[in-house]
Amino acid sequence: MLFGIPMLMTMELWELGFYIEQSRLLILLLFNIPLLIVLAHLIGFERTSTFWQAVRDALTAFALGIVISGAALVMLGVLKADMPMATIIGKIAIQAVPASIGAMLGRSQLGGEDNADDEDDETSQSSDAVPDSLSTNYVRELFLMAIGALFLNLNVAPTEEVVLISYKMMNWHGVLTILVSIAIMHCFVYAVSFRGGHRMPEDSSRWPIFFRYTLPGYMVAMLVSLYVLWIFGRLDGMAATPVRMPVEGGYRIRFDVSNSANRTAAAVVVRGEVMDGDAAVEQADVTFDYVPAQSKASGAILFAREPRQDQIRLRTISFTDP
Numbered sequence: 001m002l003f004g005i006p007m008l009m010t011m012e013l014w015e016l017g018f019y020i021e022q023s024r025l026l027i028l029l030l031f032n033i034p035l036l037i038v039l040a041h042l043i044g045f046e047r048t049s050t051f052w053q054a055v056r057d058a059l060t061a062f063a064l065g066i067v068i069s070g071a072a073l074v075m076l077g078v079l080k081a082d083m084p085m086a087t088i089i090g091k092i093a094i095q096a097v098p099a100s101i102g103a104m105l106g107r108s109q110l111g112g113e114d115n116a117d118d119e120d121d122e123t124s125q126s127s128d129a130v131p132d133s134l135s136t137n138y139v140r141e142l143f144l145m146a147i148g149a150l151f152l153n154l155n156v157a158p159t160e161e162v163v164l165i166s167y168k169m170m171n172w173h174g175v176l177t178i179l180v181s182i183a184i185m186h187c188f189v190y191a192v193s194f195r196g197g198h199r200m201p202e203d204s205s206r207w208p209i210f211f212r213y214t215l216p217g218y219m220v221a222m223l224v225s226l227y228v229l230w231i232f233g234r235l236d237g238m239a240a241t242p243v244r245m246p247v248e249g250g251y252r253i254r255f256d257v258s259n260s261a262n263r264t265a266a267a268v269v270v271r272g273e274v275m276d277g278d279a280a281v282e283q284a285d286v287t288f289d290y291v292p293a294q295s296k297a298s299g300a301i302l303f304a305r306e307p308r309q310d311q312i313r314l315r316t317i318s319f320t321d322p
Contacts, residue, residue, distance in 0.1 A: 007098045008072045012158040016232060017091030024231045025093055032097045036061055039104050039147055042140060057104075065100030066092060098154040101147065138212075145217040149224040157228045186214040233298065254300045255314055259291040266290050268319040272301040275311040285317075 007013050036058035041048050048054045070092045073079045079088055156162060169177070229235050253272060259265050268288040273280040284301050291297045301314075 006155050007095060008069065008076070010155075010158065013094060014073075014078050014091060016158055017087065017094045020090060020094065020231075021233065022086075022090075024233070025090060028097055028231050029093055032100065033058065033062065035147065035150070036100060036104060038143060039101070042144065043104070061103040062096065062100045064103045065096040065098075068103075069095035069099045098151060101151050101154075105147075105151070141213065142216060142220055146220050146224055149221040150228065153225055153228040157225070157234065158232055182214060182218055185218060186210055251303045251305070252300045253303065253312060253314075254298065256296045256298050257288060257291055257316070258296040259293060262293050263321060264290055264292050265319040266321070269317050270299065270301070271315055271317045272303070273313045273315075274303055274305060275313050280313075281305070291319075 037051075037054050040057035040061065041051075041054040048057065070079070073091060073095065079091060226235075255270070255272075257268060257270060259268075266289065268291050269285055270288070271283055271285050274282040282303055282305055284303060286299050286301050288297050288299060
């Protein structure tokens with residue numbers, strides 16, 4: 001619960017459960033299962049000696065993520081009884097992924113060592129953050145970096161601030177951010193003894209470890225970031241555009257907004273109207289925070305009545321020049 005609170009309190013993740021493509025959500029859920037299995041074997045609820053024990057712990061963490069996410073969203077008033085079942089499932093499913101990873105990480109970072117299992121090797125573990133079999137395995141190190149990157153990406157990638165910052169930054173801002181991120185990563189990973197981390201030997205040179213761990217770890221983080229951005233639809237048409245829309249239940253109409261101008265349009269409000277002849281019998285608005293120049297953004301509007309027999313009219317009613 002502790003590790004999942006930031007995402008449970010994030011409005012953008014609530015909305016993603018409404019308009020995310022079902023195929024991409026399914027990929028995220030299916031990809032999460034093998035990640036949890038490997039994570040359960042490395043730093044899960046308990047030490048596992050067989051594959052099926054790791055599967056059991058992974059499914060337990062996933063189930064905990066689903067139950068906790070559903071209960072929390074109900075308590076926060078995000079889920080309501082009159083919502084379409086697809087919307088409810090989407091909202092819970094997208095929250096269950098980080099919640100399940102958090103359930104697995106929570107025990108390893110906050111829980112103590114199992115006295116019965118660790119009594120014999122307490123001395124060996126006191127000199128490292130993890131057992132030697134984990135610390136010395138290069139592939140496992142990179143895997144743990146990928147898990148950390150995925151968990152943090154699920155916290156940050158859906159938020160509107162990511163889009164706003166990307167449009168405010170110049171090229172030199174991006175280069176400086178990369179250099180500072182690599183420097184912080186190199187110092188942080190080897191200075192802090194988190195479970196799953198690698199403790200740098202005191203007599204070793206920093207440069208070989210920098211090229212062996214830090215740079216590959218940064219590339220892993222970039223690939224994971226690309227994967228999460230694609231899952232959330234932020235790379236579609238190269239328009240990373242968050243959308244705010246009503247989510248109370250009804251009938252969803254998807255559409256694209258194109259910006260053929262040479263400047264970014266901000267706070268683009270699109271109005272959808274259900275027409276009965278010349279009269280609008282229902283209308284709803286959706287706001288795109290940004291639609292980049294020479295690109296398009298995808299969105300959806302929710303209508304209370306089924307619009308199959310009526311004409312749908314979509315039009316942009318306002319925007320600003322940031």
